[in-house]
Amino acid sequence: MRYREFAINIPINIRFGDNGEISVDTDSPEKDNEIMVPPLQQKIELAKAGLGKQSKVASELLQDEILDETTDQED
DSSP states (O other): OOGGGOOOOOOEEEEEOTTSOEEEEESOGGGGGOOOOOHHHHHHHHHHHHTTOOOHHHHHHHOOOOOOTTSOOOO
């Protein structure tokens, strides 16, 4: 692939203050703490967790998601 084939979109906010200050931040700060792990690495991390190793990635993968109360549940 050549460099012309890549498109990178980075959402940022640029704010100009009254006193001339410039502040730059990302669009969604809650996404800064996400751990991005490819599927094969997830499998390895889960195998390690099964053997007793504790890691941040394994704890994120094994964390139960909170279901929204508005979703329909099958009986």
